[in-house]
Amino acid sequence: MIRQFIFIVLFLLTASAAFAQDELSGRVYENKTNVFLQGVKVEDLKTHTMTMTGKDGSFTIKAAVGDVICFSVFSYKPDTVYVANLKYMQVFLDLRQNMLDEVKVTNQEIKGNAGFAPQVERGPLNSQSVTYQTDANGDYKGGVKLRVFDGGPTQKQREKAVNDKEKQKQGILKIFNADYLKKYLPITGQEMQNFIILYMPDPGTFYGETFNLVAYLNGCYEEFQKIPLEDRQSKEYTQLKSSN
Structure with a gap:
């Protein structure tokens, strides 16, 4: 009876150890730039457990030594990693061929781009009130448009606000x-x-x-x-x- 009890206990311990999974944590970056990659699908190909990376590229997934983890996201080459141990993992993904590095957009002035309208938009006779009409790509489409500014001490501020908004629009159109x-x-x-x-x-x-x-x-x-x-x-x- 005692032998049977010991056998059952050992069997249960062995079975639980065989099926036990620990957590694997890490972070995913863009190769060369070291930018955190958000929204990367992290999948254990053995158990098909899945999770996604957070804003800082971090992830945690149930895994065990011997599993294979796949990392995939749109516009990047997928990568698979063999789990040799459960130490903190750093993964670097490459952009697919013919794709540019991730662009960190700032609110700073964009200079020297001949494909877009000047940053300070001017029209006939160097006027900022009467300007040339442009299409969504910033190209001249014919005609002029009139900007009306109220007189008074805030006129320059209002003109600057309009011009700043135009610069922002051109920055978006550049991308x-x-x-x-x-x-x-x-x-x-x-x-x-x-x-x-x-x-x-x-x-x-x-x-x-x-x-x-x-x-x-x-x-x-x-x-x-x-x-x-x-x-x-x-x-x-x-x-x-x-x-x-």
Whole structure:
């Protein structure tokens, strides 16, 4: 009887040890830049347990020695790591081929970009009140527009506020255009234009301290893929959205 009891206890201990899993923690970075990567899927390929990295790139997942962990996120090459021990892990992911490094957007002045309108927008006779009309890409489309400023001691401040807003818009357009985003997104043509129209961020979001371009594009593209392909590639789709 005692032998049977001991055998059962040993069997239970052995079985529990065999199936026991500890926690594996670590952090995921972009290779070369050491930028924290948020929203990376972390999956144990043996147990199919999954989690996502936080804002600081950190993660914790149930795992055991001998498991294989896969790290994957949109626009980066996936990586798999064999768990040789449960020490704190640092993982570095490479951008896919032909993609640029993650851009940290700041609210500082952008200089020397000939593809966009001047930072201080002026029109005929070097006027800031009467300026040339431009399209969404900052290109001249014909005609002029009139800016009306109230007289008084705050006129210069109001002019500066308008000009600062224009600078911010140009900063956003420097990133959110088809030529730049094609290095991050596998879409072109009308589908790319629809993406830009739907997901171009406002200045408050774009210049926020926590804004991360890769994480933002990743989230937006996942939402964009939920739209039927025919609609995503239709010129009428965004026109209907704008009219609603």
